[in-house]
Amino acid sequence: MHLKLMGRASVAVLLLSLLAISHFHFSGAEDPYRFFNWNVTYGDIFPLGVRQRGILINGQFPGPDIHSVTNDNLIINVFNSLDEPFLLSWNGVQQRRNSFEDGVFGTTCPIPPGKNFTYILQVKDQIGSFYYFPSLAFHKAAGGFGGIRILSRPRIPVPFSDPAGDYTVLIGDWFKSNHTTLKAHLDNGKKLPFPDGILINGRGPNGVALNVEQGKTYRLRISNVGLQHSLNFRIQNHKMKLVEVEGTHTVQTTYSSLDVHVGQSYSVLVTADQPAKDYYIVASSRFSSKVLTTTAVLRYSNSAGPVSGPPPGGPTIQVDWSLNQARSIRTNLTASGPRPNPQGSYHYGMINTSRTIVLASSAGQVNGKQRYALNSVSYVAPDTPLKLADYFKISGVFRPGSISDRPTGGGIYLDTSVLQTDFRAFVEIVFQNNENIVQSYHLDGYSFFVVGMDGGQWTPASRNQYNLHDAVSRCTTQVYPMSWTAIYVALDNVGMWNLRSEFWARQYLGQQLYVRVYTASTSIRDEFPVPKNAILCGRASGRHTRPL
Incomplete structure (x- = not known):
């Protein structure tokens, strides 16, 4: 269906959806609404010079950016013109009291082919740089992703001057094979092969140019939207001043290059302070036996010539270099703006944790097929989203506490793993990596304090080296090979x-x-009810959402 043909109908759907559910979801009538009307289709793309079937949003690869301001209500009508179910998720956008809109199969039923669903989101008390992506059926390997930027409200001071320009920079590894081929590869019990290249904003080498004027400063919002590789990002002859990480203003440290691990987002300021010509922008793989590299161009408006010479080299397998850089990223405690406030105090390091959860990764075979696990449990999706089963009290879909708080040491087994926790608890989670790869973990619905990371096995004595003063608050963190990373999280978001x-x-x-x-509690102060427009599937099919 073409957008011109679906326009009026889709706007009508948006208005009906708002009438049906907006008064349940939004506490402040003064907060603005922003409307987005998206058509998701397949289309030919050529990111590495080979024709592939990509996922486009309104005909674009990558998809359009979402521009918003703190507390905005985002009304995103998604029409699925694919031939299979589809879902979008919002990496880092915290749905307060509303995991129904999270856009992963554990919370949200897929949009059937030929149908639409209107996401009702509020970027409550957030600022920063994030992205959206498709969460089902290995669609992420086909595209369907785009940037999200949440600006501070005009009255809230930002700890740097307004830049002359603001660019979204989506980097990630890429395969020449279609996502259906990669999915079949995994379904057949095999590991994912090595990628074919790296993309910057959906293009291969020198396919993208960022235009600048000499003497001016620009903001680059860099997100690693790839599938498996940490990437190093750098700009020839230019420094980058880090100013924000996934919603947190940071101490403004200057870097020559920056490691961006899978799923992570960073904002940097770059000043065009070099002689007027074109310069390489480089993204290259880290910690890989073969180094993949791609380039874009930083183009001065009065450029005297094209890029020249080899692209600048960067780190390759140096883990200590990356670890030291990660430890240098800290919260700017003097900056205004939303940030986690556990138990009514910004002094997270003075609050006692009530529980420690240690999650160890592992890889192995189950029934002759490749699987991956946390604490020996390899997650299997049930036929009904967990959140709907919880809401409608449908038994037999999952068991709370079906995964241990500590590694079991046993072999991998299949289960629908659900960690039971209490609202308003303040917990410590340790990611223990006993494998020889860098890993990356994300928690939906939350930001957390990255209080420590180091090599070896975590023990209670490891707490002696925690940063309990100005650890960065973010939603995605890396774990280095044979190492651990510890986070503190205030569980203040029911769902x-x-x-x-x-x-x-x-x-x-x-x-x-x-x-x-x-x-x-069943109060809407703690959690919103299921949206009136929710798609109901699996054993939730035929149930009734609440009346108007």
Whole structure:
């Protein structure tokens, strides 16, 4: 269906959806609404010079950016013109009290082919740089992703001057094979092969140019939307000043290059302070036996000539270099703006944690097929989204507490792993990586404090080296080979929230779980009811949402 043909009908759907559910979802009538009307289609793309079937949004690859301001209500009508079910998820956008809109199968039923669904989101008390992506059926390997930027409200001071321009930079590894081929590869029990290249904003070498004027400063919002590789990002002859990480203003440290792990987002300021010509922008793989590299161009408006010479080299397998850089990223405590406030105090390091959860990754075979696990449990999706089963009290879909708080040491087995937690608890989660790869983990619905990371096995004595003063608050963190990373998280958002590996083959083959943040309260102050326009599937089919 063409957008011109669907326009009026889709606007009508949006208005009806708003009338039906907006008064349940939004506490501030003064907060603006922003409307987006998206048509999701397949289309030919040529990112590495080979024709592929990509996923386009309104004919674009990557998809259009979402521009918003703190507390905006986003009304995103998604029409699925694919021949298979589809879902979009919002990496880092925290749905307060509303995991129904999270856009992963544990919370949200897919949009059937030929149908639409209107996401009702509010970017409540957030600023920063994030992205959206398709969460089902290995669609992420076909595109369907785009940038999200949430600006501070005009009255809230930002700790740097307004840049002359603001660019979304989506980087990631890429395969020449279509996503259906890669999915079949995984379904047949095999590991994902090595990627064919790296993309910057959907293009291969020198396919993208960022235009600048000499002497002016620009903001680059860099997100690694790839499938499995950490990437190093750098700009020839230019420094980058880090100013924001996934919703947190940071201490403004200057870097020559920046490691961006899978799923992570960073904002940097770059000043065009070099002689007027074109310069390489480089993204290259880290910690890989073969180094993949791609380039874009930083183009001065009065450029005297094209890029020249080899692209600048960067780090390759140096883990200590990356670890030291990660430790240098800290919260700017003098900056205004939303940030986690556990138990009414910004002094997270002075609050006692009530529980420690240690999650260890593993890889292995189950029934002759490749699987990945956390604490030996390899996640298997049930026929009904967990959140709907919880809401409608449908038994037999999942068991709270079906994954242990600590590694079991046993072999991998299949189950629908749900970690039971209590609303308003303040918990410590340790990611223990006993494998010789860098890993990356994301928690939907939350930001967390990355309080420590180091090599070896985590023990209670490891807490002696935690940063309990100005650790960065973010939603995605890396774990280095044979190492651990510890986070503190205030469980102040009721719902069912996906905790997953951002290595998408690992996520697809079981390295994920759901955190059930539970309260017996049924007040909408704690959690919104199921949306009136919710698609109901599996054993929730035929149930009734609440009346108007």
